[in-house]
Amino acid sequence: MSFSQAKKGMVGWITLERPKAMNALSRDMIEGMTATLRSWTDDPNVRTVVITGTGPAFCAGADLKTASAAVAPGEKDFLDHIVIFFDTLRAFPKPTIAAVNGLTLAGGLEAVLACDIVLAAKSARLGDGHSNFGVFPGGGGAAILPRKVPANVAKYLLFTGDAISADEMKALGLVNEVVADAELAERAQALGEKFAKKSPLVLARMKKVANEAADKSTADALRHELHELRDHQRSWDIQEGLNAFVEKRQPQFKGY
Incomplete structure (x- = not known):
């Protein structure tokens, strides 16, 4: 090939x-x-x-x-x-x-x-x-x-x-x-x-918002970002990241 x-x-x-x-x-x-x-x-x-x-x-x-x-x-x-x-x-x-x-x-x-x-x-x-x-x-x-x-x-x-x-x-x-x-x-x-080493979930969501931002108004792009954040707050990765910060260790992200 x-x-x-x-x-x-x-x-x-x-x-x-x-x-x-x-x-x-x-x-x-x-x-x-x-x-x-x-x-x-x-x-x-x-x-x-x-x-x-x-x-x-x-x-x-x-x-x-x-x-x-x-x-x-x-x-x-x-x-x-x-x-x-x-x-x-x-x-x-x-x-x-x-x-x-x-x-x-x-x-x-x-x-x-x-x-x-x-x-x-x-x-x-x-x-x-x-x-x-x-x-x-x-x-x-x-x-x-x-x-x-x-x-x-x-x-x-x-x-x-x-x-x-x-x-x-x-x-x-x-x-x-x-x-x-x-x-x-x-x-x-x-x-x-x-x-x-980063959360694959947060990178995927960042990429999605960034890719679509140019085709939206500023207000719509910000709403999209907030929507993704709301979903992300329910994820394992954000809790792992916050726990790792408090415990002064490297986070082990899983992507969900």
Whole structure:
């Protein structure tokens, strides 16, 4: 399938492994990664997911040689499957980290946009790239990128098809941290382990509210937050956290 999955502690790793094809996304890859994410959704031993690539690219987008392959009437085509993958990644209830190891374009950038946290190697370059081949984005390039960076910057990247440095993307707010190339995996694992020590229930609820806040008025977003808090007050995790604080020990969260 040209990707691998692994569990390192409580961090699940998905690694794209088509370096000669710049980790371009094939149908088998996106179906397999979607299945992996779904299998980890309710897995208590996976509390964070990291997505990264091998070779000179994180991901150069969809495999254009196979993306337009015909399918039988009524069957899902490549676009259906890749949208399902992005939707699954975007809605995943646990923290997701994009560990961007190299060139990131088109569908690769859309995968990054679907993650919660973005770490980038110093040498990485990120852009949209669809316009270079007359392809229209379908996973968030035109719809989500302007929500992550200033609108005029998003349009510049969309219209030119150019990629810019990880440092430039950090200055624009898309990238959270830029690290030395050799330190990327170690940093992603360390951050994933930090998230894994938190209450998975509180992180899932925080993520839900944060993801939906931009589409609500301030008053509605605050009401949503209060509603989640009311539910959370009935949880085991909040009682464990408060007891641990009083008893001066590390909490042992269970996620319910």
